[in-house]
Amino acid sequence: MPSKPTDITDDVPEVVVLRLPQYVRALGELFRQKVVVVSSQQLGIQLQMTPAQIRKDLSYFGRFGKQGRGYPVGYLLGELRQVLGLERKWNSCLVGVGRLGRAIINYPGFTPEGFNVVAAFDTAPSEIGETIGSLVVQPIVELERTIKEQDIRIGIVAVPATKAQEVIDQLVRCGVKAILNYAPTGPQVPEGVRVRNVDPILALQSMTYYLKSD
Amino acid sequence: MPSKPTDITDDVPEVVVLRLPQYVRALGELFRQKVVVVSSQQLGIQLQMTPAQIRKDLSYFGRFGKQGRGYPVGYLLGELRQVLGLERKWNSCLVGVGRLGRAIINYPGFTPEGFNVVAAFDTAPSEIGETIGSLVVQPIVELERTIKEQDIRIGIVAVPATKAQEVIDQLVRCGVKAILNYAPTGPQVPEGVRVRNVDPILALQSMTYYLKSD
DNA sequence: CCTTGTGAAGGGGTTCACAGCA
DNA sequence: TGCTGTGAACCCCTTCACAAGG
Numbered sequence: 449m450p451s452k453p454t455d456i457t458d459d460v461p462e463v464v465v466l467r468l469p470q471y472v473r474a475l476g477e478l479f480r481q482k483v484v485v486v487s488s489q490q491l492g493i494q495l496q497m498t499p500a501q502i503r504k505d506l507s508y509f510g511r512f513g514k515q516g517r518g519y520p521v522g523y524l525l526g527e528l529r530q531v532l533g534l535e536r537k538w539n540s541c542l543v544g545v546g547r548l549g550r551a552i553i554n555y556p557g558f559t560p561e562g563f564n565v566v567a568a569f570d571t572a573p574s575e576i577g578e579t580i581g582s583l584v585v586q587p588i589v590e591l592e593r594t595i596k597e598q599d600i601r602i603g604i605v606a607v608p609a610t611k612a613q614e615v616i617d618q619l620v621r622c623g624v625k626a627i628l629n630y631a632p633t634g635p636q637v638p639e640g641v642r643v644r645n646v647d648p649i650l651a652l653q654s655m656t657y658y659l660k661s662d
Numbered sequence: 663m664p665s666k667p668t669d670i671t672d673d674v675p676e677v678v679v680l681r682l683p684q685y686v687r688a689l690g691e692l693f694r695q696k697v698v699v700v701s702s703q704q705l706g707i708q709l710q711m712t713p714a715q716i717r718k719d720l721s722y723f724g725r726f727g728k729q730g731r732g733y734p735v736g737y738l739l740g741e742l743r744q745v746l747g748l749e750r751k752w753n754s755c756l757v758g759v760g761r762l763g764r765a766i767i768n769y770p771g772f773t774p775e776g777f778n779v780v781a782a783f784d785t786a787p788s789e790i791g792e793t794i795g796s797l798v799v800q801p802i803v804e805l806e807r808t809i810k811e812q813d814i815r816i817g818i819v820a821v822p823a824t825k826a827q828e829v830i831d832q833l834v835r836c837g838v839k840a841i842l843n844y845a846p847t848g849p850q851v852p853e854g855v856r857v858r859n860v861d862p863i864l865a866l867q868s869m870t871y872y873l874k875s876d
Numbered sequence: 877c878c879t880t881g882t883g884a885a886g887g888g889g890t891t892c893a894c895a896g897c898a
Numbered sequence: 899t900g901c902t903g904t905g906a907a908c909c910c911c912t913t914c915a916c917a918a919g920g
Contacts, residue, residue, distance in 0.1 A: 461911065469867035470848060487879060496850055500913055506883055515880045516920040532867055533874035540866075551765045555848070561863050581717035601873050602866065614898090628862055628870035632771070633736070634684060638708055642872055643863035648842055649775050650818065651858035652754075653746055655840035658856055659815050660747035662839070675889065701901060713901090714891050729902045730898040843903055 460508045468532055470495055475525040487518035499518055509535035534562060540628075541567040541598045543615050544583050545575050548630055552606055553581045565604065567594045570609070588618065595622045606630045616643075681719055682746055684709055689739040701732035744786065748776060753814045754842075755781040756827050758821035759789050759799050762844055766820055767795045779818065781808050785825070809836045809846045820844045830857075 478486055488499035488506075492547065495502075504511055505525070509531050513519045517604050527533050540558075542565050553565055568583040568592055570576065571630055578585045586594060603619035605612055605627060612631035614655045619627060620641055629635060632650075637643055678696055679855065688708050690794075692700055702713035709716070719732070720726055723745050727733045743749050754772075756763055756779050782797040783805055792799045800808060808814065817828055817833035819841060826845035833841060834855055841857045843849060846864075851857055 453888065459798045463911070465871045466868050469864045472867065473848075473864070489879080495848060498913070500915095501911090503880065504882080504912075513880045514920070515918070525868070531871065533870040534867060538866070538870060538873070546767075549769070551761075553819055554761070557863060558866075561867070563866055565862075582886070585889050602869070611851065626866075627875050628865055628869075632687070634687075634709060644862075646860060646865065648858075648860055649771060649777075650683045650687070651687065651842055652752070652772075652777055652840075652859065653748060653775070654680050655811060655816070655842075655856045655858060656747040656752060657679045657682065657745065659752070659840050677889070712891065714893095715889090717902065718890075718904080725903070728904045729896070732899045736911080790912065816877070 464505045464508055467497075468528060471502070471505070472525065472528050472532065472534065472604050473526065478521045483521050485518045486514045486516075486521055486524075488513075490518070492512040530547055533563070537562045537564060538602055539564050539566045539598050540602035540604050541565065541569060541582075541587070541591075541595065541600045542606060543591075543651055544605065544611075544631075545567045545570045545578070545580055546606065546608075552578055552604060552630070553583060563602070567600065569594075571607075588615075590623075591618055592622045597622065600624070602626045602628065604628045604630070609633045666713045676775045676840050678722055681711075682742060685716070685719070686739065686742050686748065688747065689742065690734055690833050692735045693739055697730075697735050699732045700726075700735055700738075704732070717765065725770055736777070751776045751778060753778050753780045753812050754816035755783060755785045755805075755809065755812075756797075756818045756820060757777065757802070757805075757833070758822065758825075758845075759784045759794055760822075763820040764794055765819045766844070767797060768819060777816070781814065783808075783822075802829075805832055806836045809838065814838070816840045816842065818842045818844070 471491070474491060488502040493501050510527060511529055512524045520621045540545055540563060545568050549568070553568060558565060565583070568580060568585050569588050570585050571588050575585050576587050601624065603624040605615055607615050611633050611656040612629065613635050616627055616629070616635045617638065621639060625641050627637070627641065629643055629645045632647055634641060634645065685705070685749050685755045688705060702716040705716050706713040717837060726738045726741055754777060756766055758828055759782050763782070763824050767782060772779060779797070782794060783802050784799050785802050790798050790801050815838065817838040819829055823846050826843065826847045827849050830841055830843070830851060834851060839855050841851070841855065843859045846861055848859065849857060
């Protein structure tokens, strides 16, 4: 028995998982620049982290380095992509096709990273049936069926704050365990469901605290 | 001498400052719902935090509560807005008027929160002089003068990853101490400059780690 | 000499638990 | 009784420092 069902997170601290994508991105850049080996020191400068932290983070997942040399860029990149599950494609659905939702559908940055928005939903009857990008806007009623049919694991929420909790509840009920939330709310979700909030207002408000003092 | 110049952060942990805007938002909602008093317990449920954490966080800034009752919503809201510097307006400038930059200019969510985008810049000569929303796109050369003239304290970066560091260096040189970065890079900035990255790709990539396991 | 991997030490934030007070 | 404010305990992440190895 390799692991209990409760073993959702292995034993890797969540902060470490949050940093992993940054390593992947930095290594990707180095790889494109044909850099073959990189030390934790060098990576640390690039990412503004301590070398010790990088080594400790990586050591949760294996021994990727060579003493005296550093880490083989290509190998480490591949391993980390594996760890993060980036070697496969992930289907997502968007809920809310207002101004923001449209921008998200037309954003060309997701696909090259392996994230495909394969369905769009809205509650407003006026929007249903409309074509945005290559997607036909579906009514929320179709959510469950589409999620099942298209193996959608990620929900992207771009509805007004007032509707966000409700929409997220529906996504969760359909089995979605990862939500990218663009609505200005901190939604409540059950254990085992991950939410990442994209919230420029909160980001700005936490900076003005420091701006005040000069 | 009340404080040394190094006293940028008082002594409030940065994580606490990051949570403050969430309290402000939650209290704003309660206020609109005419709720007069709220306990750390109730707030904790709403924000999915422990009551102890909320009380400790708030205690960094004053004694806002009443024993046996809780916190007066309106009063606490006002105090926290004061602490965060949200009682004034903040001018910002946008650099990069591509697809994303345009969406940001036309985003109606900043202004009601006191954040005004009052200038737009781009490096591409073809964009210069164009009008987007109510802004005329300026060449980067104008950055310093405009920042001074319009008392701009916040830079919003929406340029390609390859240009981001360069643009941020320029903003920093012009005295900007707060940067909202939409480019997919973790830029390097000197001490005393704050950056908040808006990066949906990193957000998604840190969730797939958990999705993998089911 | 250089850099990894890692136990151990250290530090900082969270939670506890209770005094204080309405 | 109910809830705040807070020192102290706790816990977890970060950093240190060094053995191991190229």
